[in-house]
C-alpha cells in the first residue's frame with residue numbers, strides 16, 4: 001500500500017518511522033511519503049492560511065497550495081495506475097473513523113491524507129477533488145484537536161496493522177475489540193501471563209484448567225462485564241443468535 005501525507009508539520013509524522021508502521025515500511029509492505037505543503041507556496045512567507053469569508057475567528061487554509069500539492073502527488077502516482085488515491089480528509093466534522101473504516105481503507109492500494117491546521121481547508125478543495133477521487137472525511141472521535149496530524153497517525157496505524165504480513169500472527173487481530181465475529185460488539189477482557197502469582201495475586205483458575213471451551217466461555221463473560229461497565233452503548237448491538245451459536249460450539 002502507498003500512503004501520502006501532505007502537512008505543514010512533516011516532523012509531526014516522524015512516529016511513522018517507528019514500531020509497527022516503521023517496520024512495515026522497512027520491509028517494503030508500506031510506502032509512506034510525507035510532503036511539506038509549503039513546498040507548493042510561492043510567496044516569501046510561504047503563506048498557507050487566510051481570514052475566513054463571512055468573518056469569524058481563526059484562519060482558513062488557502063485552496064491554491066492544496067490544489068498544487070494534490071495535483072503533484074496524484075500525478076506522481078499516475079505511472080500505470082488506473083485510479084487515483086482515496087483522499088482521506090481528517091476533520092472533527094467528518095463521519096466516525098471506526099474499525100470498519102480501517103478495514104475498508106486497508107483494502108485500498110493508495111491513500112492520500114490531508115491533515116489541516118487552523119479552522120480547516122477552503123471547502124472548494126474537497127469539492128474539486130471529490131469530482132475526481134473518492135473522498136472520506138473522517139473524525140477520530142468527539143473532541144477537537146488542534147490539527148489532523150495526530151488523527152493521521154491514528155488512522156495509519158489502525159490501517160497498517162491490517163495489511164497482509166504486517167502483524168506476526170495473522171490470528172492476532174481476530175479477537176480485537178471491534179473485530180468481526182461473535183464477540184464483535186464486546187470489548188476485550190483481561191489478559192494474564194507469568195508468573196502465576198504476583199504480589200499475592202493468582203491467575204484466574206479457569207485459565208490453568210486446559211479446558212478450552214470453559215476458557216472461551218469465561219473470556220466472553222469477562223468481555224461482556226467489561227462492555228457493560230465501560231461501553232453500555234455497545235450491548236444493544238450484540239447479536240444474541242451469534243452468542244448462542246458460540247455457546248453451542250463451546
Ligand code: 6GU
Pocket residue numbers: 089090091092138139140141142143144145146147148151
Ligand atoms: Cl480528524 N481533526 C481534528 N482537528 N480534531 C479531531 C479530529 C480530526 N477527530 C476528532 N477530533
